Amino acid sequence: MTEYVIIGDGISGSSAAETLREEDPESSITVITDEGEPLYNRILIKEHAKGKLPEAPISIHDEGWYEERDIDLSLNTHVTGLDTDAKTIHTHEGADISYDKLLIATGGTPTQLPVDNSDADGIHHFWTFQDARKIRESADAADEGVIVGAGLLGIDFAAVCGAQGVEGKYLMRGDRWWRYALSNEGAEIMHEGMREKGVEPVFDSGVDHFETDDDGRVVAAVDPNGDRYECDFAGVAIGLTFNTEFLGDIGLEQENGILVDEYMQTNLEDVYAAGDITRFHDVLLGERAQNGSWGSAKEQGRVAGVNMAADDEAEGFQWVSSYSITHFDFPFLSFGHPTLGDDYAERKYSDTEWRRVAFKDGKIVGGVLIGDLSPQSKFKQLMREQRVVADQKEVLLEQTVDLDNLAPPQEQ
Ligand SMILES: Cc1cc2nc3c(=O)[nH]c(=O)nc-3n(C[C@H](O)[C@H](O)[C@H](O)COP(=O)(O)OP(=O)(O)OC[C@H]3O[C@@H](n4cnc5c(N)ncnc54)[C@H](O)[C@@H]3O)c2cc1C
Structure with a gap:
């Protein structure tokens, strides 16, 4: 009987674990997580933090789900x-657990800002359900917020401020939100969306340090220009x-993530990896890539x-x-690898409609x-077909x- 051990009970x-039970009914399967609850929907925890969604619908599996499948879950x-x-593998309790095949599915932890007082009370990072509970409570009591990190997770903090009535300042390093994937024209639509929620984007900014009161609570963020933004809530992403x-x-090969081939195998025998933690061979892109998204992590698992x-x-x-x-x-929808292109086509259709396609x-x-998300399935189809279409931008726009x-597609 094969013994499978999986580290991490996120979606990957x-x-x-679910696939292994289906494919190998007689095996022993152990899932180990350092979180205190079984799989929940990480995508939905932001809705909880916004104060909108109760806890129950966010849970995906209860402990009974594992018992029914004879999967040994260690919380x-x-x-x-x-x-x-x-x-x-060794655990913090001193236990040794043996495996025939191991899956590393441990994802990541939000990086702390390397500035003074970045661990003060009132400064939040967002990854777990526990984080979301704290963010919800803290934002509910806050008046002024500061957000740092102009990407897909930072904008969730902006949304939390908006939904919880916290007056927000979104401090961005460059001249726009997610500057690696959006031009000024596209980003301006997002900035307007933020403003409508009561969150003001601040450009060419960032955080030099946080200020705290005598109790160690955050009271302000000071940016590299010396501008001071009072806050009793801060989100760092x-x-x-x-x-x-x-x-x-x-000897496990890593390169800011664990290197795997398209079969999720690492360079070490019987050691596999899946989810956010992998740097995988993307067969469509023809090079190594990384992907921090739910659907991709689920499929890799x-x-x-x-x-x-x-x-x-x-x-x-x-x-x-x-x-x-x-x-x-x-x-808003981002698909594939919008930041990895060597050529782009983009167009604005209205004050709230914009499109960009990246080619390599x-x-x-x-x-x-x-x-307007309607072209997404067509663009994804062209990606899967690996069709050369960059010379036909007008049709795509x-x-x-x-x-x-x-x-018609050219013979390759
Ligand atoms: C707030 C938020 C919003 C998001 N929104 C979206 C979205 O809208 N769309 C989208 O596609 N994606 C979204 N994502 C990203 C998506 O949730 C992740 O890509 C996905 O959950 C990754 O799954 P994973 O299984 O690879 O890793 P994780 O879900 O991070 O799971 C890894 C697990 O391993 C555990 N672990 C780590 N180290 C150890 C250890 N040494 N021992 C034991 N256990 C360990 C961790 O505690 C964790 O439970 C969002 C993420 C967050 C945080």
């Missing part, structure tokens, strides 16, 4: 070490530090489970990810849609995209 670990258990020769510290020096059970390279990971934001009156070697590799208007 949990989806691997509140932090993995502290891995010995690939002895094929065991400047990126993730991957949870790899327990790996030590075992499933693919890892299939390959672990098959003891073979049974199925490769091939996926076009998407990430949507629903905080504003208009929808003539093929679509990602994009951003604001206001028509308000209603009609793939029949594209020239």
Whole structure:
């Protein structure tokens, strides 16, 4: 009987456990997490922090789900070490757990700002349900907020401020939100959305240090220009530090994430990785990539489970990810790898409608849609087909995209 051990009960670990049980009914499966609750919907915790959604619908699995599938779930258990020769992992309680095949699905932890007082009371990072509970409570009691981190997670803090009636200042380093994926024209729509929620974007700013009162509570953020922003709530979302510290020096190949092939295999025998923590071979992009999104993590977990059970390279990971934001009156969707292009096409259609398509070697590799998401399935189809279309930008930018208007695919 094969013994599978999965570290992490996020969506990638949990989806691997479910797949392993289906693919290998007689096996032993252990899932270990340092969180105090089984899988919940990380995408929805922002709605809880906004004060909108109660806790119950956010939970995905209760402990009974694991029992029914004969999966051994260890909550509140932090993995502290891995010995690939002895094929065991060590936990903070001093236990050794042996495995035949191991999946590392430990994701990341929000990076703290390397500035004075960045751990003061009232300054929040956002990753777990516990974080969301604290953010909800803290924002509910706050009057003025500061947000740092002009990306997909930072904007959730802006939405929390907006929904909880906190007057927010969103301090951004450059001249716009998510400057790696949006031009000024697209970003301006997002800035207007923030303003309508009572959050003011502040450009060419950031945080030099935080000020605290005698009790250690945050009272202000001071930016590198010396401008001071009073706040009793702050949200920091400047990126993730991957949870790899327990790996030590075992020869596992890493490059700001664990390197895996498209079968989710690492360079070490019987050690797999899935989810946010991987830097994987993206077969559509033709290079290594990383992907911090729910759908991608779920699929990587499933693919890892299939390959672990098959003891073979049974199925490769091939996926076009998407990430949507629903905080504003208009929808927003990023798909694929919008920041990795070498060529772009973009157009504004109205005050709340904008589109950008990113190409690499003539093929679509990602994009951003604001206001009208209807072309997404067509763009994803072209990505999966790896069709060279960068020479037909006009067709791709028509308000209603009609793939029949594209020239027939060239023989490659
Ligand atoms: C606020 C927020 C909003 C988001 N919104 C969206 C969205 O709208 N759309 C979207 O697609 N994605 C969104 N994401 C990203 C998405 O949630 C992640 O990409 C996805 O959850 C990653 O899953 P994972 O299983 O790889 O990692 P995680 O969900 O991070 O799970 C890893 C688990 O491993 C545990 N762990 C780590 N180290 C150890 C250890 N040493 N021992 C034991 N356990 C350990 C962690 O505590 C954690 O429970 C959002 C994320 C956040 C935080």
